[in-house]
Amino acid sequence: MTKTQTFFVSLLTLTVLLSVLFADLLPKPVGSYAFQRFLQVGILTITCTAVGAFYISRYGIETLNKLWPALIVASGFLLLTFPFRESLYAWVEPGLYAVFFFGFVAMGNLAGSDRTKHQLAVILVYCAAVAVALYGATTIMVYLFALSDEVSQLSAFIPWGFVNIRYWSHIATWLMPLLPLAVLIGPLQNQRLWRFFCALGAAIWWWVIFLSTSRGTMLGLIFGLFIVLVFVGRPALPWVKVFLRYLGYGLFAWLVLSVLIPSILIDELTVRALHAGSAGRMPLFIEAWRMSFENFPLGMGPLSWLTHETLTDEYLKSSKFGHPHNMYLMWAAEYGWLVICALLALVVQAIRLFWERRRELRNETQGASVLILAAFTASVSAALLHAGVSSVFIAPGSMLIGFLVLCVFWALISPSWVVSSQGSGGNKALYTVAFIAIGFVACLWLREVVIYxxxxxxxxxxxxxxxxxxxxxxxxxxxxxxxxxxxxxxxxxxxxxx
Incomplete structure (x- = not known):
């Protein structure tokens, strides 16, 4: 990448991270949640319009071959919405998922050379390390204010800046596997101050995970670590060691900040307990499962979780929520099992590409490339598991950061020859026509979002x-x-x- 491209990508990445972690400090004409959603919609719209037009102008009908898994998923959400097109705001969420899944696959395929992929990974990891450390430092300030007010339940104030603490845990699931890379790759990996800076930020975030008893994050990170140990193995050990070291720092921070210091300063200390219950999710799971078979295999339509009449007595008696706390059951309930099959096709494609890339790297001496692949694989695996018990692919902050991570992950597993260096950059006239056509459809979707x-x-x-x-x-x-x-x-x- 050129210096201009590097600067632009770095600026965009840091903007996304800071807008998610520090949304409460930004001007809020529409609220932090809505601000992040509009930011996400804007980024995805611009990305998919420009990239979609590029593929059409350069590859024409061959675009179907290059992007088939993403196109299947995107088409699945849109086609399965068509029978419900008369419903209120029917195209808002399927449009979001269509551009999300198409966007990260299309962007990942554009990375090109291994050098570019390495640069993209370094940019995201370093920006994440900076954002995590800044948020951690601010969290310590919140912690000190809470102690000065003799607050006995720290989890009521930490993590801060999110309308729900679980939305912070989504971000932790995406970012925690990437933090060890900050001291293993890049220009600052051997700088002591930088290594201390990264370790301190990671320790604070692990502390907040324990403080808030983020079970979905814990299970996801354990799963991601397991996937790396089994399928990457010995070449990933440097990343594993730093990951476990940061975990140890976090446990020590929890003992000091959540137990030792508060027990000295506060008479009645309240510590959130980790429990194995479903936290009221089971009635939601059962309701979504029943919905998925009401109109099998097409589903009950977009937003039908909000509009359908209750099917089970358990859900009727339980507290109502905007989603069933399980992305896969929600998609099956609203879009049908056909869209789950489309998503499985995308996952199978990712596994195949990962396996081929893993085999290539294990036969080479490029240790950094193996570590990068291991970290991003752990991040994506953790998020996919977490999505089974939470709204990882609903919350706008999670989807914004997840989009960046998935773009780099898909770039890492995609063959470097996807973008051909032969010929021109494509038919400019066709690009203009495609850009206008896709942009027009995007504007119709944006109008629907604003109306909603x-x-x-x-x-x-x-x-x-x-x-x-x-x-x-x-x-x-x-x-x-x-x-x-x-x-x-x-x-x-x-x-x-x-």
Whole structure:
């Protein structure tokens, strides 16, 4: 990459990371959750419009061969929405998933040479290390203020800056496997100050994971570590050692910051206990499972989790939430098992490419490349497991950072010859036509997103005045809209989303 490209990618990466971790410090005309969603929609729209036009102009019909797994998933979400096209805001979420899955595969395939892939990984890892350390330093400030106020339950204030602590845990799942790379690759890997800086940030984040008892993150990281040990093996040991060392630092930080110091300064100390229950998720899982077979294999339609009449007594008696805390069951319930099959095709393609890349690297002496592959594989594996018990692919912050990680991961496993160096950059006239056509469709989708946002605000304000019950999130932070007819109050300003 040129210096200009490196600067632009670094700036974009750091902007995304800081906008997610420090959203509470930014101007909030629409709120941090909505701000991140609009940022995500904007980035994905621009990316997919430009990259989609590039592929069409350069490869034409061969684009189908180069991007077939991503196109299957994107088409699956859109085609399975078509029977429900008359539903309210039917295209908002399927459009988001279509551009998300197409975007990271298409961007990953554009990386080109191994040198470019290495540079992209270094940029993301170093930006992540800086953002993590800055957030960690600010967390210590919050911790000190909490102690000065004799707060007995630190988890009520830490992690800070997120509408729900589990949204922070999504970010930790994506980033924790990448932090060891910051002291194993790149220009600063041998600098003592930099190594201390990275270790301190990692230790604070591990402490927050233990403090908030983020079970999904813990299980995901254990799973990611297991995948690396089994399928990468000995070449990944330097990464494994640093990963476990940071874990040890985090345990020590937890003992000091959560047990020792508070027990001295505070009379009644409350420590969150780690438990093995489902935290009320099982009725949601069962409801989503039942939904997936109501209109098998097509699903009940986008946003039907919010609009369908309850199917099971367990869910009827349980607290309502904007999603079932399981991405795969939610997709199966709303888009049907056909979209799950499409996603499995993408996963199988990723496994095949990973296996081929692993074999190439194990026969070479490029230790850094193996470590990079191991870390990003652990990150993606951890997030995929975490998505089975949480909204990893709903929360905008998680999807923003996940998009960056998945772009680099797909670049790492993709063959370096995907982007041919022969010929020109493509038919410029065709690129212009494709760009305008795709951009027009993107603008229609953006209009739908804005309409959904305005209607959600109107319904949220009315709902809070008449029946306040919290803000269970979904596409927007207030995620119980649209609601089933039985929950709509006729004749009110909130009853008509139009």
């Amino acid at each position: 946002y305005d209607a959600m605000l109107e319904d949220r304000n009315y709902r809070f005045e008449t029946a306040p019950y919290g803000t269970p999130p979904r596409f927007w932070h207030y995620g119980m809209f649209p609601r089933p007819p039985s929950q709509m109050i006729q004749g009110s300003s909130g009853s008509s989303p139009d």
